Amino acid sequence: MKNILIGIDLGGTNIKVGCFDSNLKLLGKTSIATRLRRADMGPQTVVERLSAEIGRLVGRCGLKTEDIAAAGIGTPGPADYKAGIIINSTNMPAFKNFPIRQLLSDKLNCPVAFDNDANVACLGEFVAGAGKNITDMVFFTLGTGIGGGIISGGKLIRGSSGNAAELGHVIIYPGGRQCNCGQRGCVEAYASANNTAKRAKEAVENGEQSGLKKILEQKGEIRCEDVYEYLKNGDALAKRITDETAEALAILCINMLHTTDPQRIVFAGGMIAAGDILLDRIKYYFNKEIWKLKKETVEICFATLGEDAGIIGAAAMAREKLKAKR
Amino acid sequence: MKNILIGIDLGGTNIKVGCFDSNLKLLGKTSIATRLRRADMGPQTVVERLSAEIGRLVGRCGLKTEDIAAAGIGTPGPADYKAGIIINSTNMPAFKNFPIRQLLSDKLNCPVAFDNDANVACLGEFVAGAGKNITDMVFFTLGTGIGGGIISGGKLIRGSSGNAAELGHVIIYPGGRQCNCGQRGCVEAYASANNTAKRAKEAVENGEQSGLKKILEQKGEIRCEDVYEYLKNGDALAKRITDETAEALAILCINMLHTTDPQRIVFAGGMIAAGDILLDRIKYYFNKEIWKLKKETVEICFATLGEDAGIIGAAAMAREKLKAKR
Numbered sequence: 001m002k003n004i005l006i007g008i009d010l011g012g013t014n015i016k017v018g019c020f021d022s023n024l025k026l027l028g029k030t031s032i033a034t035r036l037r038r039a040d041m042g043p044q045t046v047v048e049r050l051s052a053e054i055g056r057l058v059g060r061c062g063l064k065t066e067d068i069a070a071a072g073i074g075t076p077g078p079a080d081y082k083a084g085i086i087i088n089s090t091n092m093p094a095f096k097n098f099p100i101r102q103l104l105s106d107k108l109n110c111p112v113a114f115d116n117d118a119n120v121a122c123l124g125e126f127v128a129g130a131g132k133n134i135t136d137m138v139f140f141t142l143g144t145g146i147g148g149g150i151i152s153g154g155k156l157i158r159g160s161s162g163n164a165a166e167l168g169h170v171i172i173y174p175g176g177r178q179c180n181c182g183q184r185g186c187v188e189a190y191a192s193a194n195n196t197a198k199r200a201k202e203a204v205e206n207g208e209q210s211g212l213k214k215i216l217e218q219k220g221e222i223r224c225e226d227v228y229e230y231l232k233n234g235d236a237l238a239k240r241i242t243d244e245t246a247e248a249l250a251i252l253c254i255n256m257l258h259t260t261d262p263q264r265i266v267f268a269g270g271m272i273a274a275g276d277i278l279l280d281r282i283k284y285y286f287n288k289e290i291w292k293l294k295k296e297t298v299e300i301c302f303a304t305l306g307e308d309a310g311i312i313g314a315a316a317m318a319r320e321k322l323k324a325k326r
Numbered sequence: 327m328k329n330i331l332i333g334i335d336l337g338g339t340n341i342k343v344g345c346f347d348s349n350l351k352l353l354g355k356t357s358i359a360t361r362l363r364r365a366d367m368g369p370q371t372v373v374e375r376l377s378a379e380i381g382r383l384v385g386r387c388g389l390k391t392e393d394i395a396a397a398g399i400g401t402p403g404p405a406d407y408k409a410g411i412i413i414n415s416t417n418m419p420a421f422k423n424f425p426i427r428q429l430l431s432d433k434l435n436c437p438v439a440f441d442n443d444a445n446v447a448c449l450g451e452f453v454a455g456a457g458k459n460i461t462d463m464v465f466f467t468l469g470t471g472i473g474g475g476i477i478s479g480g481k482l483i484r485g486s487s488g489n490a491a492e493l494g495h496v497i498i499y500p501g502g503r504q505c506n507c508g509q510r511g512c513v514e515a516y517a518s519a520n521n522t523a524k525r526a527k528e529a530v531e532n533g534e535q536s537g538l539k540k541i542l543e544q545k546g547e548i549r550c551e552d553v554y555e556y557l558k559n560g561d562a563l564a565k566r567i568t569d570e571t572a573e574a575l576a577i578l579c580i581n582m583l584h585t586t587d588p589q590r591i592v593f594a595g596g597m598i599a600a601g602d603i604l605l606d607r608i609k610y611y612f613n614k615e616i617w618k619l620k621k622e623t624v625e626i627c628f629a630t631l632g633e634d635a636g637i638i639g640a641a642a643m644a645r646e647k648l649k650a651k652r
Contacts, residue, residue: 078619078620134486135486136485136486150585150586152478152483152485152490153481153483153484155479157478157479157483157586158479158587159462159478159586159587159588160460160461160462160587160588160589161587162587163587163620164478164585164586164587165584165585165587166584166585166587167584167585169584169617170581170584170585171498171577171580171581171615172497172498172500173500174498174499174573174577174615179617181617181618181619182616182617182618182619183580183615183616183617184615247500251497251500254497254509255496255497255581256585258491258492258493258495258496259476259490259491259492259493259496259582259585259586260476260483260485260490260585261484261485261486261487261488261489261490261491261492262485262486263486289497289500289509289510290508290509291495291505291507291508291509292507292508293404293507293508294404294489
């Protein structure tokens with residue numbers, strides 16, 4: 001019966017695929033490398049390998065490719081989500097003006113939903129994770145950059161050109177740090193995992209005392225994980241860097257509260273491995289700086305689905321597309 | 327026939343009322359004072375007078391009260407919009423925990439829609455003014471404070487508790503000017519009409535040279551209109567104050583673009599009387615500070631309905647409520 005949903009999370013390193021029933025129950029999942037070791041594959045090859053892999057996955061679940069009702073795919077931006085085209089991708093240089101939605105739809109012989117990876121992960125957490133049983137949610141991924149997603153009245157906000165919720169590029173310190181996007185003072189330029197690590201490195205290079213100096217000397221770099229490890233050991237610089245990250249994220253939370261009034265604000269991405277030591281500081285600055293006109297009950301928390309958020313969200317998007325068609 | 331819509335804009339000074347047909351064509355309008363000269367009327371009295379006035383207005387349009395299908399009302403916050411209760415109002419101290427929606431509904435014998443005045447004016451501009459023929463819009467009123475409204479995919483974003491789009495309280499300068507709401511660095515603390523005037527007054531009091539000094543000495547205050555009048559005459563302080571206001575509003579525009587991706591950003595309220603001299607500076611800072619990842623085509627413009635936006639929006643909201651009931 002044609003009622004299986006496929007969720008695809010296309011990243012720079014791996015492509016994760018999940019096979020779901022119509023209630024979004026996971027039947028099986030798999031993962032393949034986005035690039036082969038020796039050569040950067042063209043996007044055509046990637047789609048060939050991906051659809052072959054989907055065939056095998058469906059087979060392992062005791063089903064046939066013909067049973068696939070719809071698929072969803074999330075990719076990093078920028079893309080033309082309405083047209084179904086990956087315009088450009090920093091981590092996948094071969095994917096230039098690539099009409100991924102149509103190609104995948106032809107291969108799988110089903111409708112394909114396509115959106116950016118942060119929106120897709122946001123939808124995943126909304127239907128099956130930290131956003132269950134609410135109607136309004138704001139979602140951030142803290143990784144190389146900061147991605148965002150907004151659910152309002154149970155639906156993703158996509159915007160007029162599909163580029164809503166680029167929340168890493170909300171300016172919180174005008175005239176501040178230079179962001180890769182060309183703006184100054186974006187929250188991403190302070191509080192992404194990469195920029196948290198970068199601020200620590202800059203401080204050490206400027207002669208600030210910290211155990212992180214040893215890390216920089218030994219490894220030639222400081223990673224975000226190093227900052228949180230030294231924070232746990234009481235390192236003063238690691239504490240200051242974490243506090244700056246937490247304050248920047250708290251201001252972003254306040255601004256989003258006043259914008260879409262969510263019940264929950266959910267953080268995801270590699271950086272949440274830092275745990276409560278980070279979450280508690282975000283909440284501290286939020287409570288310190290929020291208005292006093294009324295008591296706010298918004299809950300600030302971590303995502304719960306981990307790496308599966310992308311495939312679940314993509315499958316949920318496929319299901320939405322199917323409903324809209326009917 | 328029961329197909330007339332009533333739109334009510336309840337302000338601190340006046341209550342404006344419009345009578346519309348089911349296509350939102352204005353059949354007639356009127357206005358009464360919110361308070362009588364000698365005494366601050368209780369809200370019950372206001373509702374009595376308001377419904378009597380609606381009766382007269384409908385009569386002047388050749389119709390009967392029984393023809394009213396639904397009414398909409400916009401009021402300043404904070405309110406519990408879901409419960410239909412005005413909690414508190416700075417400019418209408420007698421309206422405390424007042425169940426306005428139910429009372430009005432009983433008086434007019436029809437369903438009543440209730441929302442905050444900025445959302446209502448936003449909807450008015452969306453259906454009949456600067457937002458016609460688009461799907462995604464952000465709206466700001468520049469007055470005593472800064473109010474906001476967001477239309478996404480053709481619908482107002484209301485949020486989980488009806489308090490979305492409190493856009494005057496988006497923080498753009500953390501640790502900056504104290505806002506009445508208790509936060510620091512809100513855009514309202516810089517760029518509302520009142521705070522634009524206040525910044526000019528502070529500068530003059532701090533000894534800055536400006537023709538506005540004479541105004542302050544003569545009148546004991548500087549109003550926003552004074553700033554724009556001196557700006558037209560080339561006053562250097564008026565120029566700096568205007569630029570700071572424009573830059574704050576431009577940053578707000580950039581942040582909203584990255585959040586809900588509108589086709590148009592619309593400014594309304596008393597301050598837009600300043601004209602292109604203000605709008606051009608907002609656009610200048612927007613273009614200077616926006617990211618370079620992609621070309622943005624969002625249009626920044628002024629509202630077109632003037633004072634009627636409130637009654638039109640309230641009538642549009644009444645129509646929506648009616649549709650939802652059917």
